[in-house]
Amino acid sequence: MFGTITLEMILAILPQILMVVLAVLVMILDVIYREERGRSLGWWTAGGLTVIFVVSLMVARPGEDSVQLWGGMVRHDWLGFTFSMLFLFGAAITSLFAMEIKQVGNRGEFYLLLLVATIGMNFMAVSADLIMLFLAIETTSIPLYILAGFIKTDNKSTESGFKYLLFGAMTSAIMLYGFSLLFGFTGTTDIYQLAQGFMAGQLPQGLVLGALLLVLVGFGFKISMVPFHFWAPDVYEGAPTPIAGYLSTASKAAGFAVLMRVLIAAFPTVAPAWVIIFAVVSVATMTIGNAIALAQKNIKRLLAYSSIAHAGYALIGVAAVSTLGVTATIFYLIIYVITNLAAFGIVAAFSKAAGSDEIADYAAMSRRAPWLALSMLIAFLSLAGMPPFGGFVAKVFVFAAAVQADMEWLAIVGVLNAIVGLYYYLIVLKVVYLYRSEDEDKTIALTRPYALALGILVIGIILAGTIFGPLYFWSDTAAAALF
Numbered sequence: 100m101f102g103t104i105t106l107e108m109i110l111a112i113l114p115q116i117l118m119v120v121l122a123v124l125v126m127i128l129d130v131i132y133r134e135e136r137g138r139s140l141g142w143w144t145a146g147g148l149t150v151i152f153v154v155s156l157m158v159a160r161p162g163e164d165s166v167q168l169w170g171g172m173v174r175h176d177w178l179g180f181t182f183s184m185l186f187l188f189g190a191a192i193t194s195l196f197a198m199e200i201k202q203v204g205n206r207g208e209f210y211l212l213l214l215v216a217t218i219g220m221n222f223m224a225v226s227a228d229l230i231m232l233f234l235a236i237e238t239t240s241i242p243l244y245i246l247a248g249f250i251k252t253d254n255k256s257t258e259s260g261f262k263y264l265l266f267g268a269m270t271s272a273i274m275l276y277g278f279s280l281l282f283g284f285t286g287t288t289d290i291y292q293l294a295q296g297f298m299a300g301q302l303p304q305g306l307v308l309g310a311l312l313l314v315l316v317g318f319g320f321k322i323s324m325v326p327f328h329f330w331a332p333d334v335y336e337g338a339p340t341p342i343a344g345y346l347s348t349a350s351k352a353a354g355f356a357v358l359m360r361v362l363i364a365a366f367p368t369v370a371p372a373w374v375i376i377f378a379v380v381s382v383a384t385m386t387i388g389n390a391i392a393l394a395q396k397n398i399k400r401l402l403a404y405s406s407i408a409h410a411g412y413a414l415i416g417v418a419a420v421s422t423l424g425v426t427a428t429i430f431y432l433i434i435y436v437i438t439n440l441a442a443f444g445i446v447a448a449f450s451k452a453a454g455s456d457e458i459a460d461y462a463a464m465s466r467r468a469p470w471l472a473l474s475m476l477i478a479f480l481s482l483a484g485m486p487p488f489g490g491f492v493a494k495v496f497v498f499a500a501a502v503q504a505d506m507e508w509l510a511i512v513g514v515l516n517a518i519v520g521l522y523y524y525l526i527v528l529k530v531v532y533l534y535r536s537e538d539e540d541k542t543i544a545l546t547r548p549y550a551l552a553l554g555i556l557v558i559g560i561i562l563a564g565t566i567f568g569p570l571y572f573w574s575d576t577a578a579a580a581l582f
């Protein structure tokens with residue numbers, strides 16, 4: 100099936116190969132260090148992922164033309180490569196945050212599961228075949244089910260993992276049924292041949308659209324879009340905070356990568372229908388996410404509903420179905436991953452010291468940890484879309500894509516929702532900076548892993564909002580691979 104294995108084939112999956120090597124290394128080190136391993140495994144994992152990131156950038160970049168390799172299973176293009184680099188970055192930062200979490204940071208199986216999930220996400224981004232795509236989704240999902248319920252002594256964590264497993268299994272089954280219909284209609288599982296199969300078989304658009312809706316159940320669950328968003332708040336609240344951050348960023352980005360590739364490559368014949376569907380879903384997702392976030396008292400639940408709202412903003416670019424729309428969505432996801440990882444990292448650092456995730460307990464955090472409070476200010480204002488941070492530029496691009504596609508009403512709804520989002524982010528910042536607390540004399544010291552990770556993320560947020568040209572060019576190159 101594969102013929103002779105060439106250098107190009109190896110380079111197409113080089114990040115995944117190197118991550119398998121790193122996973123084996125982590126298992127060996129876990130045995131060597133045993134009880135004395137402390138935080139060493141986290142440093143090894145984060146360092147290894149950084150090396151893989153740099154090596155991949157140097158030698159594994161795709162060419163100008165997209166090619167399908169490994170029997171048509173893998174597509175080596177800038178879209179997949181861009182998202183692969185994003186997943187490596189997210190996993191490295193998550194490893195740093197996890198090092199300080201009790202019952203997580205000193206366990207080798209945690210980092211092993213994180214690496215396996217990241218491998219799955221990388222394959223999701225480059226999959227060009229339905230079978231490969233399903234295997235990649237399950238390779239991603241199963242470790243994440245376990246990671247969400249990783250702290251067995253915490254009832255909320257085990258409940259989180261169980262709920263995530265049940266909902267994920269149900270949506271995967273529906274999605275797989277949709278895949279089987281697509282194969283039955285066209286006789287192929289190659290994503291890039293499905294559109295030709297639909298036209299050759301002269302299938303009614305209703306059948307094609309029906310199969311697409313079944314597939315979107317699985318994709319919609321991954322990106323937590325309405326009406327498949329209900330799992331996110333409970334899972335994020337119960338999961339270890341670094342994993343909640345990883346679920347809300349890298350996992351969501353992987354879902355969008357798959358969504359855009361499959362929609363544009365396989366379903367151009369029903370594009371007018373799914374443009375309307377995604378425009379409506381975008382409005383519902385950002386409106387419901389923002390509206391329910393207003394009432395939250397728990398910071399992780401607030402960030403969960405905020406994450407749902409941001410999926411709605413990103414869907415604006417998908418609904419625009421243009422090069423600018425896809426570019427804007429990719430750019431938005433890159434900024435969102437950086438910003439939301441920072442937000443969850445701050446929550447992890449504060450929760451470790453204060454033992455609480457309630458917003459009221461963040462009172463006087465600016466006096467207890469000034470640098471941590473400043474990081475929260477930057478991250479939350481970026482999430483709200485305020486200049487000069489990355490979130491502002493990202494929102495401008497997705498709204499511009501809607502205007503270019505003659506959907507000014509969608510851009511207006513997005514702006515109104517951004518105003519609502521700004522309100523609840525400012526509520527949290529008001530508690531952090533203006534409220535007083537009996538514990539304000541108890542300082543919170545940032546450990547080296549937190550300081551390093553948050554420093555990288557905060558600098559990234561600021562640079563993305565001020566010197567965004569290179570990042571936009573990269574996003575545009577990735578989007579061009581779909582058109």
